[in-house]
Amino acid sequence: MFPKYKTIPMLIVVLAIAASMPPLCVRAAEVITLEQALEIAIKHNPTLAASHSEVNAARARLTQTKATYYPQLNASAGVNRTWTELGNDSSSTNSDGRVDNYSTGLSITQYLFDFGKTPAQVKESSQSLSSIEKNVESVERTLARNVKQAYFEVLKQQQLVIVGKENLEVRRQQLEQARALYRQGLRPKIDVTRGKVEVSQAQLSLVIVEYGLQEAIIAFEKLLGGQPVSGSYSLAEEISSSTATPALEDLIQIALDKRPELAGLEAQTKAAESGLLSAQKTAYPSLSASGTYTYDGESLPMEDQQWKAGIYLNWPLFTGFRQTGQVNEAKSDVNRLNAQLDSLKLSVRQEVTQAYFQLRTAQETIRNAEIALNQAKDNLAIAQGRYEAGVSDSIELSDAQVLYTESRSTLVQAVYERHKALAELEFAAGIQFLNG
Numbered sequence: 001m002f003p004k005y006k007t008i009p010m011l012i013v014v015l016a017i018a019a020s021m022p023p024l025c026v027r028a029a030e031v032i033t034l035e036q037a038l039e040i041a042i043k044h045n046p047t048l049a050a051s052h053s054e055v056n057a058a059r060a061r062l063t064q065t066k067a068t069y070y071p072q073l074n075a076s077a078g079v080n081r082t083w084t085e086l087g088n089d090s091s092s093t094n095s096d097g098r099v100d101n102y103s104t105g106l107s108i109t110q111y112l113f114d115f116g117k118t119p120a121q122v123k124e125s126s127q128s129l130s131s132i133e134k135n136v137e138s139v140e141r142t143l144a145r146n147v148k149q150a151y152f153e154v155l156k157q158q159q160l161v162i163v164g165k166e167n168l169e170v171r172r173q174q175l176e177q178a179r180a181l182y183r184q185g186l187r188p189k190i191d192v193t194r195g196k197v198e199v200s201q202a203q204l205s206l207v208i209v210e211y212g213l214q215e216a217i218i219a220f221e222k223l224l225g226g227q228p229v230s231g232s233y234s235l236a237e238e239i240s241s242s243t244a245t246p247a248l249e250d251l252i253q254i255a256l257d258k259r260p261e262l263a264g265l266e267a268q269t270k271a272a273e274s275g276l277l278s279a280q281k282t283a284y285p286s287l288s289a290s291g292t293y294t295y296d297g298e299s300l301p302m303e304d305q306q307w308k309a310g311i312y313l314n315w316p317l318f319t320g321f322r323q324t325g326q327v328n329e330a331k332s333d334v335n336r337l338n339a340q341l342d343s344l345k346l347s348v349r350q351e352v353t354q355a356y357f358q359l360r361t362a363q364e365t366i367r368n369a370e371i372a373l374n375q376a377k378d379n380l381a382i383a384q385g386r387y388e389a390g391v392s393d394s395i396e397l398s399d400a401q402v403l404y405t406e407s408r409s410t411l412v413q414a415v416y417e418r419h420k421a422l423a424e425l426e427f428a429a430g431i432q433f434l435n436g
Contacts, residue, residue: 044225
C-alpha cells in the first residue's frame with residue numbers, strides 16, 4: 001500500500017492523464033459529401049417517391065389498354081326459380097307452379113379490327129407513360145439542383161458564423177485595449193462605451209447568422225427526407241473548378257435538346273394526338289369474334305348443351321353528337337399542348353440566359369471581393385496602428401473593423417453563390433457539363 005502522503009499526488013497524476021484522453025463514447029462527426037447527399041435525397045425524398053408511384057400507375061394503365069388485344073374469357077354459373085299461376089289443366093311437374101333452372105356457361109371474345117382505334121389508344125397510353133417518366137427525370141434534376149444549393153447554403157452560413165465569431169472576438173479585444181488605454185489616461189471613457197456597444201452589436205450579428213445556419217440545415221435535411229445520419233455530421237467543402245463556361249448559345253441548344261420537361265411535354269403532345277385519332281376512329285365500326293358454350297337444365301344433373309360462335313360488327317351510327325364533342329375536345333388539347341410547348345421553349349431560353357449571367361456575375365464578384373478584402377485588411381492594420389499611436393480615434397478603428405468584416409462576409413457569400421449559380425446553370429442547361 002502506498003504511504004498516505006503519496007496518495008494525493010498519485011490521484012492528481014491519474015486525473016490529469018484521464019482528462020487528457022478523449023471520451024470513449026464520443027464519435028467523430030461524420031463527413032457528408034455532396035455526392036452522398038444527392039444519393040440520400042434520391043433514396044428518401046418523399047416527392048420523388050410519389051413521382052415514381054405515378055410512373056407505376058401509368059405502366060398499369062398501359063397494361064389495361066393493351067388488354068384489348070388479348071382474348072377475353074368469362075365463366076358464369078347461376079340458378080333461378082320461376083313461379084307460375086297454375087290452371088286446372090296444368091301439367092307442371094311442381095304442383096305449386098315452381099320451375100327451377102340451372103345453368104353454367106363459358107364465353108370467349110377476341111378483338112379483330114376497329115380501324116385503328118385500339119392501336120391509337122395504346123399509343124396514347126404509351127406516350128403518356130413516356131411523358132410521366134420524363135417528368136420524374138425532371139423531378140430528379142430539380143431535386144439535385146435544390147440539394148446542391150441547400151448544401152452550399154449550409155456551408156456559406158457556417159463560414160459566416162466563423163466570421164461572426166472572429167469579429168466578436170476582435171471587438172472584445174478592442175474593448176479591453178480601450179479599457180487599458182483609458183486606465184492609463186491615454187483615451188477618453190467614450191472609447192470604452194463605444195467598445196461595449198460594438199461588442200453587443202457583434203453578439204447580435206452572430207446570433208442572426210447562427211439562426212440563419214439552423215434554417216439552412218433544416219431546409220437541407222428536408223430535401224434529404226430527414227437527417228442524413230443518426231449522429232452529428234458535417235459537410236465537406238467543394239473545390240471550385242476552373243473549367244471554362246461554354247458559350248451561351250451552345251448552352252441554350254443543349255437545354256432545348258436535353259431538358260426532360262421539354263421531352264415530357266412533347267410526349268404528352270403525341271399522346272394527345274393519339275387521343276385525337278382514337279376519338280376520330282370512334283365513328284368507324286369494330287369487328288370481333290365470339291364463342292359461347294352453355295350447359296343448363298331444370299334439374300341436376302343438367303342435360304341441355306348449347307354451342308354458339310360468330311363474328312360481330314358493331315357500328316355506332318348516331319351517338320347524339322358525343323363523338324363530335326370528343327373530337328373537338330381532343331383537338332383543343334393538342335392545340336393547348338403545342339402552345340405550352342412553345343411557351344416552355346421560351347422559358348428555357350430565359351432560364352439558361354439568366355443562370356449564365358448569374359454565374360458570370362458571381363465570378364466577377366469573387367475577383368472584386370478578393371481585392372476589396374486585401375484592401376480592407378491593410379486598412380484595418382493601418383487604423384489599428386494609428387489608434388495605438390494615439391493619432392486617431394476609436395471611430396476610425398471601428399469603421400476599419402466593420403469594413404474588414406463586411407469584406408470577408410462578401411467574399412464568403414460570393415464564393416458560395418458561385419457554387420449555387422453553377423448548380424442553377426447545370427439545371428437550366430439540362431446536363432452536368434461542369435464540375436462544381
